[in-house]
Amino acid sequence: MSNKEKQQSVGSSRDYLMDYVDRIEKSVGSNRDTDGLGIIAIGPSTIGSVDAINGEDGKEVPEFAVTRHELQQLASYWAGERIEQDFDWSLYQCTGSSEWRWSAYINRRLHRLAEVLGSETMRKVWHEAVVNFRKHVKLTDEDWRIFTGGTDKEQEAWRGRELARLDGSPSAAATKQTEEPDLDEGK
Numbered sequence: 001m002s003n004k005e006k007q008q009s010v011g012s013s014r015d016y017l018m019d020y021v022d023r024i025e026k027s028v029g030s031n032r033d034t035d036g037l038g039i040i041a042i043g044p045s046t047i048g049s050v051d052a053i054n055g056e057d058g059k060e061v062p063e064f065a066v067t068r069h070e071l072q073q074l075a076s077y078w079a080g081e082r083i084e085q086d087f088d089w090s091l092y093q094c095t096g097s098s099e100w101r102w103s104a105y106i107n108r109r110l111h112r113l114a115e116v117l118g119s120e121t122m123r124k125v126w127h128e129a130v131v132n133f134r135k136h137v138k139l140t141d142e143d144w145r146i147f148t149g150g151t152d153k154e155q156e157a158w159r160g161r162e163l164a165r166l167d168g169s170p171s172a173a174a175t176k177q178t179e180e181p182d183l184d185e186g187k
Helices: 003-027 068-092 098-115 119-137 141-149 150-168 170-175
Strands: 041-042 046-048
Touching: 068 098, 068 119, 068 150, 098 119, 141 150
Parallel strands: none
Antiparallel strands: 041 046
């Protein structure tokens, strides 16, 4: 490829990138946490359509003031979503444009909630979210340790066991620890 062809290729790539960014920005709704998370139409396909973010369900409702208690419930919901998304990524090792948008949106919502509720309340929210998630997914202390900080080798082995368990494999169920997780330790 000649230098002229390379420059044209780089120029068209840059133009495409700017067009891509412009289309994202133009598709954003009335929710300020959706910046850059809009829908993109590429030919007959649509990428990034997540109704709770950039659709009708993602529009803010200014006519309804929430209480502090309700904000704590929202924080609990978003903390659970953050943990679940991190868990899914750790387990399946793949993602897509919708998951990327959801992840960015979760972080923005949690950040805004933390600004309003403060760090002490958010610590409590996170602790409760971890407890609830571990109960729901049935994670032992060892599972949680590996998920949150295990070595690459430990995580790979855990991922294989966990995927087999989720698929209902009898051998995985037999090797799964039967102890109840100690959820009050705040791990």
